[in-house]
Amino acid sequence: MNDFSQMDRTFHVIMKRMVKTGQAPHYTEIAQELGILPDEGRKALHALFAAGIPGWLFSDTDLITSFAPFNNLPTQFRITIDGEQKWFGQ
Numbered sequence: 001m002n003d004f005s006q007m008d009r010t011f012h013v014i015m016k017r018m019v020k021t022g023q024a025p026h027y028t029e030i031a032q033e034l035g036i037l038p039d040e041g042r043k044a045l046h047a048l049f050a051a052g053i054p055g056w057l058f059s060d061t062d063l064i065t066s067f068a069p070f071n072n073l074p075t076q077f078r079i080t081i082d083g084e085q086k087w088f089g090q
Contacts, residue, residue, distance in 0.1 A: 007051055009034055010044045014067055022086030024064035024072040054090075066090050 013033040017025040025033075031041025042062050049057055054068035064072050068090055071077070077089035 006034075006044055007048050010048045011053065014048075014064065018067055018070045018072075018087075022070075022088075024067055024070075027062050 010030060013030050014025060017023070017029070027042040027045045028038045029041075030045055031038045034041060034044065036044070045057075045062060045064075049055065055064065055066045057063060058065045066072065070079075071088040071090050073088070075088045075090070078085050079087035079089050081087075
C-alpha cells in the first residue's frame with residue numbers, strides 16, 4: 001500500500017479534485033477513484049501525508065485540511081481564475 005505508485009495515484013486523485021471543485025475529496029471518494037476498499041483509501045491518504053507532502057489533515061480526523069498549494073478551509077488567501085473564486089491558498 002505504501003509504494004510510490006500508490007502514493008502518486010493518491011496524490012493525483014486529490015489534486016485533480018482540488019483543482020476541479022476547490023474541495024478536497026473524502027477518503028471514500030479517493031478509494032472509489034483508485035478502485036480500492038474504503039479502509040484502503042483511508043490508509044493510502046494517511047500514507048501520503050506520512051511521506052511528508054506539504055499539507056495536513058484536520059486534527060485527529062481523516063479529513064484533508066490543506067494540500068499545497070490549496071487549503072480546504074477558507075483562508076484570507078483567495079485564488080481567482082478567470083473571474084471564478086472557488087479556491088483558497090495555504
